Amino acid sequence: MALRLILLGPPASGKGTQGRRIAEQRGLDYLSTGALLREVLTAGGPVAAEIAPVLARGGYIDDDRMCHIMADWLRGRQGGWVLDGFPRTLAQDDFLREALLPGGIDAAIALEVPKEELLRRIAGRVECPSCRWSGQREQLVQGGLCPRCGTPAGRRADDDVTNFLHRYEEYETHTLPVIERHAAQGTLIRCDATRDVEIVSTSLAASLEPLSSHGQAS
Numbered sequence: 001m002a003l004r005l006i007l008l009g010p011p012a013s014g015k016g017t018q019g020r021r022i023a024e025q026r027g028l029d030y031l032s033t034g035a036l037l038r039e040v041l042t043a044g045g046p047v048a049a050e051i052a053p054v055l056a057r058g059g060y061i062d063d064d065r066m067c068h069i070m071a072d073w074l075r076g077r078q079g080g081w082v083l084d085g086f087p088r089t090l091a092q093d094d095f096l097r098e099a100l101l102p103g104g105i106d107a108a109i110a111l112e113v114p115k116e117e118l119l120r121r122i123a124g125r126v127e128c129p130s131c132r133w134s135g136q137r138e139q140l141v142q143g144g145l146c147p148r149c150g151t152p153a154g155r156r157a158d159d160d161v162t163n164f165l166h167r168y169e170e171y172e173t174h175t176l177p178v179i180e181r182h183a184a185q186g187t188l189i190r191c192d193a194t195r196d197v198e199i200v201s202t203s204l205a206a207s208l209e210p211l212s213s214h215g216q217a218s
Contacts, residue, residue: 002080058163
C-alpha cells in the first residue's frame with residue numbers, strides 16, 4: 001500500500017534517519033525539505049541568494065515560497081511518500097490538505113525527544129554532501145566516510161547551538177500546533193525517539209502496519 005506520511009519533530013530528533021528507513025521499507029519516495037533547500041544553495045542563483053541569509057541564521061523559509069517548492073515536488077507524484085520537515089506550520093498544513101484533495105495523508109508521525117538530548121545530538125551530527133545521509137559522527141566509516149555512499153561527511157554548517165535554539169523555538173511556536181491538530185483529528189502517531197535507532201524503527205513499522213488505504217492512524 002502506498003502511504004502518504006509526514007514526519008514532525010524538533011531538530012535532531014531523527015526525522016531523516018527514520019524517514020529514509022520507512023521509505024526504503026515501504027517503497028516510498030522520501031523528501032527532506034532541509035536537504036532540498038541545501039541543494040538549492042549549492043546550485044546557486046537568485047533563489048539561493050534570497051534564502052541563504054535566512055538559513056544561515058537558523059531561520060525557515062516563508063510559507064509562500066516553501067509551499068511553492070512543495071507544489072512542484074508533489075505535482076505528478078503517483079505513489080506514496082514520506083515528507084521530512086513539511087508541513088512545519090499550520091499554513092503549510094492547510095496547503096498540503098488542499099493539494100491532496102480529495103484524499104489526504106495517511107498519518108503524521110511525531111518524534112519526541114527532550115531538549116537536553118537534542119543538544120547532545122547536535123554536537124555530533126554529520127551529513128553527507130553527496131547523498132544527503134545524516135547521522136551521528138560515530139556512524140561514519142573508515143575515518144569519516146558516509147556509510148551509504150562513501151563520500152567524506154562532516155558537520156552541517158547550520159548545526160551550532162545558537163541555530164539549534166532558534167530552530168527549537170520555531171518548532172515550539174509553529175510546529176507543535178500542527179502536531180496537536182493531527183492528534184485531535186486522529187491522524188497522529190507519537191513515538192519516543194530517545195530509544196535506539198533500531199528500536200524506534202521497529203516501533204514505527206508496527207504503528208504503520210494497521211493503517212487502512214483511507215489514511216487513518218489507529
